[in-house]
Amino acid sequence: MLTQKQLTTVLVNAIAVKMLLTYPRVLILMCGNAAWINVLYCTGLAVLLFGAIRLAYNTDKNIIDAAAEAGGTWLRITVGVILFIIMSANVVSLIRVFPEIIRLVLLQNTREDLIGVIFIAALIIGAVCGIESIGRVHEIFIPIAGIVFVVFLLLLIPKYNIELIFPIMGKGTSDIFIQGISGLSVFSDIMLLNMLISHTNSIDNYKRAGTKSILIGGICAFFIIAAYALSYAYPGSENFLIPIYQLERMIYLSNFFSRFEAIFQFIWTISILLYGSVYLAVITEVWETSFKIKPAKINIISIAIVLTAISAFPDSLSIATEWEIFITKWIYIPVFLLPIAVGLLCNIKRKKKDGG
């Protein structure tokens, strides 16, 4: 069973991973140099929405079993399929983008499909080990990653220029607070919690881990975006595909220490492998629970192949990035609405039962 700390670290990693890839650019494109305000705003909104989930969702069953309890087989399958689509959409862009980025910044002479195959193999091995094992690795790894992250932010201090944060409202209040509501998608990984609930001891763990991870993840996202906005002038900051990598490259402590990205790439890769493994394990569980399939390792391999096949659809990295922008625009709606809806249906059903 996952402890509250393990659950929190799994979710914090899931939320923070997005910020390591192309997501900060999506936010900069949306709000300009005021993306940091959007992150704070969305973190506040996410805490409120999760508060609503906490009120509505009062069962220690995972969301698919809860749907089965509330509406029978058809609701179970419907919720399962929706969940499968949401989670796949979340992870598919990573499966596509990660090998491309690794080729771009690390292994320029290696074919991206070979990197992709090795990446998927690593995800399969991780998923086969099981969610509890991955949770334990998270518990060890996240504090180390946290220290590296803090050192990274401190080393960037000489590069910060407060003038770059202005004009304070960036592209405008409407872009930050109305269109910018899609920034909630950064917390879309909170969906994992609705399945991981069956791997933890109590509903309390679920509730506390959810709020904590949103806050910690939101703070990490805020610091990354703020560091980027303080170091890279807008509109030049819109042009870089992997903002955090650009920040790493800026660190320069004379010739003795000028390639911090080597350390960061190590942390980056482990973080993404853990994220991918959790997703693969959970998506497989979603599939198995939805259709009452007997859990088996072969299911993990099958799901991995399906996800890899979907991720191969975009012809190029730029199209994959467009996909990500599109997914980001809409994914937060089902992520926050589905648990509330299922929780409410469950409550109604129980009341009816109790009344009857």
Place this chain on the structure above:
Amino acid sequence: MKKAKCLLLIPLIFTLSSCVGEEPNDIAYVTALGIDKAESGYLYTIQFAKPNKISGGSSEEGGSGGDIVENISIEAPTIYSAINNANSIVSKNFSMSHAKIIVVSEETAKEGLNGINDTLSRNDEIRPGVYIAIAENAGEYLEEVKPVIEVNPSKYYQLTYENNNESSIPKNTALDFYFACISGDEDCVLPLAGVAEADEKSETTNEKSGSGGEEDKSITNKSQQEAEKNEGGFESGTNNKLAGQAGVTITNKSEAMGIAIFKEDKYIEKMGSTEAEIYNMLVGKFRDDYLTFYADSTPEIPITVKTEERVKPKYKINKEKKEIDIYIRLICELQSVSEKYRAERSIEQIEESISQMTDERLENFVKTLYGELGADVLGIKGKLKSRFLTIDEYEEYCKSFKPEEWKFNIHTEIKMLRTGMTYYN
């Protein structure tokens, strides 16, 4: 089953077995790149290190002067097409990952450097901290780079362009230039590189050096006489030198001195070492340098002070009146005065007159930049960003921003903290 699992781990050992693909020995590291205008396209001078001549290389002897680097020139449309061509000339493959400087000719820079900007931002191999310098002839400059006391060419460029105790060049990198051009918040300045025009003095010889045994020859710089003398009290008695005009006698003819001024991505004008010092003061990058003045009462006696700018200058901007007050605070330490002149008796007076001289010189410089050249190198546009709420409002304002319309008042505060190791009553 356990044994089978352990056996599966064995292949992992092979993943830890060093580099896959190219070994470092198979790579030729570019230390500097020169870009000149050619009849069709550009002439790229690729300067690369000779590992066997660098101390710690296979020969363990090290070299000096021209020994440690080699230059090849190739006509090509872009940087990487030049590298591609060069790969077929030299046995090893070129890598730009250790390049320290890109030298661009004035003629090329006048046409605009957005092409280079694009290559630098797109490419992962070139570090963002690489320097861009402007020279009359980039290829010639690189040919003349013959470090005498350095055995590592990268170190040579690093020490020349990153020297914190030297303010005669601006410390802007390719990344600063990129953002100045893309964001439009300011116009950038870059270091000026040049070659001393000189005759070799065959009778003056240094020690034999390097395994090649080539004899180094000293030179006397003729161009030093062309450098104009500084007028007024600021840097009194010294020359306002451009790169190539330093009054020295050395083997290495290459020099970095002065500033190249840009408007957007186009080079428009060059100025000397004194202006570079002033520029560094105005942007808060003047670290630790010696300045020479005189006291009003005794203009014939030079006063040299070690000067440091510990805090960044403050800009008070009146957007409506288009007036800017710049407050600079310099900490000084008396280094040399004439024996006959007791500076200690009139420290406050010296501080006052140095302040006035500095204000006057700095105001002249800013007038030239903004009034005559129309270049916003101090980034006034960028500093005004905080007065606007949204990017749209700011961009609308930028359309009507004219550097010529702005008036500057400089207020320098000089604080003579120490008088050196002596104190005369």
